[in-house]
Amino acid sequence: MVKTNVLPNPKAMITSFTTPKTIGFSCKKAGFLSFLLLVVVQVHTIVNSISMIPQPSKNEIKTLIGVMKNEESVASSRSDSKELKIELKPRSNPKFIFGHSTGHAGSTALHYALSKEGCPWDTVEKFENNAPGELKWDHDTDELDHDEYQNMLRSKSIESSLSCGFARTKIIPYLRKYKKLAVEERNISMENTTFLDLGHFHNRGRTLECLADELKDEVTFIRVRRNRYDIARSFIGKRMKRNKHLRTPCKSPVRVCPKSGQHLGAVNLQVADEIWNRMTPFQRFLWYADEMEHRWHTLIAVFHEPTYHEITWSNSTDLERETVKVRRALGCSSTEIKNKHQHIAHKIGTKNCTDLIQQDYEYRDLMKYDEETIKILYPSQGWASSNHMRFEECLETKDELDGVVRHQEMTRTKW
Secondary structure, three states, X not given: OOOOOOOOOHHHHHHHXXXXXXXXXXXXXXXXXXXXXXXXXXXXXXXXXXXXXXOOOHHHHHHHHHHHHHHHHHHHHHHHHHHHHHHHOOOOOOOEEEEEOOOOOOHHHHHHHHHOOOOOOEEEEOOOOOXXXXXXXXXXXXXXXXXXXXXXXXXXXXOOOOOOHHHHHHHHHHHHHHHHHHHHHHOOOOOOEEEEEOOOHHHOOOHHHHHHHHHHXXXXXXXXXXXXXXHHHHHHHOEOHHHOXXXXXXXXXXXXXOOOOOOOOOOOOOOOHHHHHHOOHHHHHHHHHHHHHHHHHHHHHHOOOOEEEEEEEOOHHHHHHHHHHHHHHOOOOOOOOOOOOOOOOOOOOOEOHHHHHHHHHHHHHHHOOOHHHHHXXXXXXXXXXXXOOOHHHEOOOHHHHHHHHHHHHHHHHHO
16 A cells, blocks of 8 residues: 655644643734744644655665765766876877887787777888888988997987988888878878888888987887897798898898998997907897897987887787787777797707807907996896896706806906
């Protein structure tokens, strides 16, 4: 049965009053008494009416409080969510994204990951794209000599004498035209389109520095850093044309070289020809890995307008985790990351790591790096953290390799 609440009859309440003495008043004038009595009756009626409105039960009160708290929680989470998106979103979508790596470092996997859907831009991409003539350009004619460049690095300011003629007149116009044609063909917005190339073909000469200087805040650079030993082994272990192995970074497809007469441009880490000729192929590619690490350091030190990101990895788990971080930093959603391109096979317990460590120490003896350079190239303490050795691939145990390192260190301490 449904209960009906009936409000009291005001007339009945008036007749229930007897005399003014009931409320403790004594008044001589009947008119004022009648007026006062009417006011009291109306006030009593209103109070009584309010008291007869059905009140919510305890359970109903709890439910109401829960709803209010839930609304507050939802509003708070929405606010937090908005702040989180703003925090993770970059200052603006980059117009160009270039890789900074040696190659054989996971750049193909990262390029593939950033070209997938889920990023806040439309992608125009071509891996290892290069302008006509770029691969054969004489970079010695288009940049500072070594001493001038070192002065520029020490002052941490770009000099007008870094002409960047080829980058300004050939590479950048070519990339802008390539992007424009793709936008028109796909009927997408130029404003929301990003050109992506994480290849290493722009490593030659001072092309990367010129791209940073010319494109300024339009460009984002991503450093893909793999351990030095695996980079060197990957290059010298890959078979090239006529079944020959790559012996030096002075040859294609790398073409970054400290040797004189190559017309490949100046380098940060200079090597005398007689020292270069004494190096093993493994040591030459260790130099190449160190050269690119040093150039990354100086790129950030001199050019402040571009945006920079880094990935450091040693195994596929590292690569996938670091790639996810970069996607998030760029405002992209999560996606499946796979390292689909391996240049050589990685087999358990087959690598003579003692020999690699000895070659590395001999290479450092030949280069005679000063303390400042050592801090840039090998910031982590200890050889294992610097080189990220994959112990599972070594013939030796970790304890045996630690002994090899201690021996190398003690030998050099005596010097």
